[in-house]
Amino acid sequence: MPRRQFNALDYSDPMLVRILDAGEQCIRRFGIRRTSMGEIARVGKLSRGSIYRYFGTKEALVEGIIRRQQQDFLNRTEAKLEQESSLADKVTLAILVGRKDMQEGMFGSLAEIEPETLAMMFLDPRFYRRSLSFWPQHIRMAQAAGEIDAELDVDLVADMVVRLAASLVMVPRMGVQLKTRKALRQYLQQMLKLGPA
Amino acid sequence: MPRRQFNALDYSDPMLVRILDAGEQCIRRFGIRRTSMGEIARVGKLSRGSIYRYFGTKEALVEGIIRRQQQDFLNRTEAKLEQESSLADKVTLAILVGRKDMQEGMFGSLAEIEPETLAMMFLDPRFYRRSLSFWPQHIRMAQAAGEIDAELDVDLVADMVVRLAASLVMVPRMGVQLKTRKALRQYLQQMLKLGPA
DNA sequence: TATTGAACAATAATCATTTTTTGTACATTT
DNA sequence: AAATGTACAAAAAATGATTATTGTTCAATA
Numbered sequence: 486m487p488r489r490q491f492n493a494l495d496y497s498d499p500m501l502v503r504i505l506d507a508g509e510q511c512i513r514r515f516g517i518r519r520t521s522m523g524e525i526a527r528v529g530k531l532s533r534g535s536i537y538r539y540f541g542t543k544e545a546l547v548e549g550i551i552r553r554q555q556q557d558f559l560n561r562t563e564a565k566l567e568q569e570s571s572l573a574d575k576v577t578l579a580i581l582v583g584r585k586d587m588q589e590g591m592f593g594s595l596a597e598i599e600p601e602t603l604a605m606m607f608l609d610p611r612f613y614r615r616s617l618s619f620w621p622q623h624i625r626m627a628q629a630a631g632e633i634d635a636e637l638d639v640d641l642v643a644d645m646v647v648r649l650a651a652s653l654v655m656v657p658r659m660g661v662q663l664k665t666r667k668a669l670r671q672y673l674q675q676m677l678k679l680g681p682a
Numbered sequence: 683m684p685r686r687q688f689n690a691l692d693y694s695d696p697m698l699v700r701i702l703d704a705g706e707q708c709i710r711r712f713g714i715r716r717t718s719m720g721e722i723a724r725v726g727k728l729s730r731g732s733i734y735r736y737f738g739t740k741e742a743l744v745e746g747i748i749r750r751q752q753q754d755f756l757n758r759t760e761a762k763l764e765q766e767s768s769l770a771d772k773v774t775l776a777i778l779v780g781r782k783d784m785q786e787g788m789f790g791s792l793a794e795i796e797p798e799t800l801a802m803m804f805l806d807p808r809f810y811r812r813s814l815s816f817w818p819q820h821i822r823m824a825q826a827a828g829e830i831d832a833e834l835d836v837d838l839v840a841d842m843v844v845r846l847a848a849s850l851v852m853v854p855r856m857g858v859q860l861k862t863r864k865a866l867r868q869y870l871q872q873m874l875k876l877g878p879a
Numbered sequence: 880t881a882t883t884g885a886a887c888a889a890t891a892a893t894c895a896t897t898t899t900t901t902g903t904a905c906a907t908t909t
Numbered sequence: 910a911a912a913t914g915t916a917c918a919a920a921a922a923a924t925g926a927t928t929a930t931t932g933t934t935c936a937a938t939a
Contacts, residue, residue, distance in 0.1 A: 500911090500912085518922090519922095521899080521900060521901085522900075522901070522902090523899090523900070523901095531912080531913085532912065532913045532914065533901095533902095533913090533914085534912070534913060534914070534915095535911085535912055535913075537901095537902070537903080538911080538912080541902085542901085542902075543900090543901075543902090600802065600805075601798035601799075601801065601802060602798075603805075604798065604801035604802045604804065604805050605797065605798060605801045607801065607804065607805060608797075608801050608804060608852055608853060610853055610855060610856045613853065613856040613857070614856055614857060617856065617857040633876055634875070634876065637872055637876065638872060640857060640858055641858060641868075641869050641872055641873070642872075642873075642876070643857065644856060644857050644858050644860075644869070645846065645869075645873050647856070647857075648845070648846060648849040648850070648853075648856075649842065649845060649846065649849075651849070652845040652846075652848070652849060653845070655805055656805060656807055656810065656845075658807060659807045659810040659811055659814065659841060659844070659845075660810070660811060660814040660837060660840065660841050660844075661837055661838060661841050663841075671838075672838050672841070672842075675834055675835060675838055675839075676838070676839075676842050676876070677876050678831070678876060679830055679831065679834065679839070679873070679874050679875060679876045697881090697882090715892090716892095718929080718930055718931085719930075719931070719932090720929085720930070720931095728882080728883085729882060729883045729884065730883090730884085730931095730932095731882070731883060731884070731885095732881080732882055732883075734931095734932070734933080735881080735882080738932085739931085739932075740930090740931075740932090
C-alpha cells in the first residue's frame with residue numbers, strides 16, 4: 486500500500502517552493518501582518534511580480550503557506566502512524582506531533598508574535614476541513630479490527646476526532662492534566678470506547 | 683433535589699449587580715476594548731471609585747462579567763435539562779442554548795465587534811474550567827442508567843464533553859452539517875456510545 | 880462606613896499625516 | 910514563456926502629536 490500524500494500545489498516547481506519557503510521564513514520572524522510581499526520577494530531573491538503570478542493576493546499566499554504546513558504535518562504524522570496499532574494510539578501520536586509543531590514550528594512563532602491571528606485560525610472551519618480527509622481510512626481500520634462499532638458513521642467519527650485533537654493541541658490542560666503520552670493515551674482510549682461495557 | 687446554582691460573586695448586592703449590568707451593556711454596544719471604566723460608571727450611574735472598590739482592575743471586571751454570563755448560561759441550561767433524559771440529549775440541548783447565546787447574547791455582539799477577543803477567549807483554559815463542574819453529576823446519572831460504561835473516569839468524560847460542546851458551538855459546521863437538533867442529537871448519540879456493539 | 884469626586888502620573892487610545900504596501904499593467908530581460 | 914522591474918492608484922500601515930483612560934490616593938459627602 487503506497488503511503489498517501491496530502492498535496493494540492495505542485496511542490497516540484499522550484500519557483501513555487503522558493504516563494505513558500507521565503508514566505509514561511511518571514512511569517513516565522515515577523516508574523517503575518519508585518520510580512521509584506523516585497524519582503525518575501527527580497528528574502529526569496531525573486532521579483533514581486535512572480536509572486537503575484539503564483540498567488541494572486543497576499544491572502545492566497547498565506548493560505549498556501551498554511552496549507553503546506555498542515556499537509557506537511559499530516560504527511561509526517563501518516564509516516565509515523567505505521568508503527569501505531571489502535572486508533573487511540575494514532576490520535577495520541579497526532580496530538581503529540583501537533584503540540585510539538587505548535588511549540589517549535591511556524592504556528593509556535595505565530596502564537597508568540599500574533600496570538601489573535603492564530604486564535605482566529607482556530608475558529609476557521611477551513612482549518613479543520615484540511616485535516617478531515619486524514620482520518621476515515623484509519624477509522625475504517627479500527628472498525629475492521631473490531632476496535633470501534635462497525636455501524637458508526639465514519640465521517641461523524643472523523644469529525645469528532647478532528648475536533649477533539651485540535652482542542653487537545655491548542656488547550657493542553659484544562660481540568661485534567663493531559664500532558665504526557667500516557668495520560669493522553671488513556672484519555673483517548675476511554676473516549677473512543679465510550680458506551681456500555 | 684434542589685436545583686444547583688453556579689455562583690461565585692454575591693449577586694444579592696445591588697451595587698455589584700449595577701456594575702455588572704452596566705459593564706455588560708457597554709460590552710454589548712462597544713466591545714471590551716472600547717469600553718472604559720468611566721463609561722461604565724456613567725451608564726450605571728455610579729462613581730468610578732466604587733467600581734474600583736469591587737473590581738481592582740478593568741480585567742477583573744471583565745472577568746466578572748464573563749463569569750456571570752457563563753454562570754447564567756449554565757443555570758438556564760440546568761433548568762431546561764430536567765426535561766431531557768439521556769446524556770446525548772442533555773449535551774445537544776447545551777449546545778443549542780450555547781449557539782443561541784452566541785447569536786443573540788453578549789458573546790454574539792462580541793463576535794461581530796471584536797472577533798479576535800472572542801477567539802482568544804476560546805483558547806483560554808479558564809473559559810473551559812468554568813463549565814467543567816457542570817457535567818460530572820449528569821455523567822454519573824448516565825452511568826447509573828447504564829447509558830455509558832460505569833468504569834469510565836467521570837472527570838475525563840466531563841473534559842471531553844466540554845471540549846466537544848465548545849467546539850460544536852463555536853464551529854457549527856466543518857465537514858458534516860451539524861446544524862439541526864436532530865443531526866446534533868444523532869452525532870452525540872453515536873459519539874457517546876463509541877465502542878464495540 | 881460606603882460612596883463620591885477630584886487630582887494625579889503613567890499608560891494607552893485616537894487622529895491626522897506621511898509613508899509603505901497592495902494589486903494591476905506593461906514594457907524589458909532571460 | 911517565464912521572470913523581471915518599473916509605474917501607478919487605491920488601500921493599509923507606520924508615525925508622532927494630542928487626547929483619553931487607568932489605577933491610585935484622599936478629602937468630602939451621604
